[in-house]
């Protein structure tokens with residue numbers, strides 16, 4: 399298949415997701431900040447990650463942790479200034495790393511000046527920036543709406559929470575008189591405005607964007623055709639002006655998102671990928687009982703792989719700020735195996751901050767800034783054994799989110815010095831991936847077995863590596879030839895064409 403051009407750096411990218419609120423507080427006000435991220439860049443680099451995705455850091459009333467933007471062009475004062483983020487880009491690049499910002503193209507905050515203007519009865523530049531009906535008594539079909547809030551007689555569609563009015567990119571098929579076509583002036587201006595936002599940050603030095611709810615732009619969108627064509631226009635702009643920048647979608651349907659020009663899409667906890675079957679369900683595949691199944695995941699992955707091979711990357715995250723942490727439903731012994739999988743699959747792997755030390759999901763803690771049950775995955779990074787786990791010098795009751803109260807909570811400083819820690823294992827797996835081109839983002843994959851153990855072959859023109867992962871406590875025996883070049887857990891031994899693998903282990907065989 400003809401390969402689509404990708405920025406070179408994506409071929410070896412291993413991402414680290416930073417939730418800026420909770421990463422490192424440099425000025426003791428209880429919340430993380432950009433200076434704090436700069437101070438911890440060497441930690442990320444030493445772990446082996448060479449790319450970052452940072453959650454939204456723009457001006458916002460923070461009713462959804464910053465996914466409700468009120469000014470796309472200004473860093474939220476609580477994190478620093480535009481000059482600080484420019485310095486962050488420079489410090490990232492000095493270390494030969496890359497950084498994606500979080501772009502929220504589908505909606506703004508109801509505090510955004512565009513929205514305030516669009517609520518006015520008199521026609522103005524922003525009248526069609528959002529999806530308005532022509533009557534306060536009728537909302538748009540198939541989406542939530544607000545009504546009775548404006549001088550204008552109309553209802554406005556919302557994209558997610560009620561305070562996030564949906565930007566207007568038009569309807570693929572129009573039905574009602576007030577529904578606008580994608581080619582109408584309002585939707586065209588929205589797209590121009592969003593491209594302008596992207597251009598602003600790319601010029602300042604960021605390396606691209608993770609695009610929030612990327613599937614959501616065009617409404618009544620048969621098979622996402624309108625949204626795909628909208629993203630292709632964005633990709634065209636990027637290729638022309640910033641060919642080394644990348645876009646990553648929160649979509650979860652790579653056949654569609656990559657056709658829309660995205661360089662990468664996530665396999666996620668929602669959508670049809672069966673990602674949850676592996677890590678987050680009643681009986682996850684990664685569990686010593688060996689009672690889960692990877693079959694549906696592998697089947698879906700293969701189908702997607704066939705449709706998308708050469709067009710872009712399907713990325714598997716260890717977790718993110720919207721789902722419970724990896725350690726929640728997996729036992730401690732399974733975390734290294736989950737990482738052996740995540741870090742040996744095609745696509746760019748994503749590590750959610752703190753997952754590399756097995757941070758816990760804090761079930762039931764009070765919701766912060768529209769986090770609700772997601773708040774439990776957003777607690778402060780645990781750096782060391784000092785006060786507030788080394789996250790902040792503020793009094794504990796001033797912290798943005800409470801720290802894990804467990805006195806045995808894991809921390810980075812301890813694990814860095816322990817060769818048997820999860821941190822050391824993750825670091826070893828990243829270095830191993832980077833040392834073998836067959837484990838890279840675009841090298842081939844061929845599944846050999848989707849039971850227990852999970853077996854797949856990664857190969858490119860240089861080498862072929864058989865990955866064998868046995869989450870079950872039972873030992874396994876499979877046919878293999880070559881040399882074991884990396885083991886996790888007790889590992890296994892190869893003789894006479896047979897690999898004998900201990901339970902809860904993973905091995906990588908360099909095939910001869």
Ligand code: NOJ
Nearest residue numbers: 462465558610611719720
């Ligand atoms: C997905 C983001 O990851 C999530 O945190 C946010 O609440 C919604 N999109 C709405 O923007």
